[in-house]
Amino acid sequence: MIDIHCHILPGIDDGAKHMADSISMAQSAVAQGINTIIATPHHMNGAYNNYKTDIIAGVQQLNDTLQAENIPLTILPGQETRIYGDMVTDLENGDLLPLNETSGYLFVELPSGQVPRYTEQLLFDLQMKDIKPIIVHPERNRELIENPNILYDLVSNGTLTQVTAASVNGNFGKKIKKFSLQLIEANLTHFIASDAHNITSRGFVMQEAYSVIKHKYGASAVYWFMENAQYMMDGDLVIGEPPERIRTKKKFGIF
């Protein structure tokens, strides 16, 4: 199993604090059946900046350690970049790191409360540079929960999304679980990933999420998500089913 979103690099964000944490996380991932992780440290989120070259060096160091410890897990470089206006310029400057470095897919994190007005234009501009943007955990964004049509428009225009395993399991509450399932049903998401930060409060729980998905939508849905992670990692095309609009409940008396 591939996990495309994880804070396993030591000491650089709010994930693993030190190498011992990274090793425990690696062991926990292997126990879940994960053999490949894309390490995606926070970048430009107001608290943490992690530039491309530093991440690549950190991944190398962690892989060396895992090999020395005989842990059968491969770490690939990636980055979770909070959306900002100069992303295209900084991508060209070499500050930003697409997933697995050369896949052409780039994580974009929205602020949790809203969707900035320039989002649509920026996601378009990235695609004009042959970058395929993936919005991380849209199910946890307040504005998208209230107005899922915003996400429908973005996905219709070629943006992909990643739902977090813990959201599917209900660990972030009923509302976020419900919205996660609606996103799956409406073809508004393409990847499931752990976004693991530790082995306690923010663990991997990928097995659990895939079993919820299998139970509700069948094994083919699970394979579809798993294959998408592989295609993405290899830089191949990920094509979703045509997105649908999520029906929001009509308020009584308003037509």
Ligand code: FE
């Ligand atoms: Fe994350």
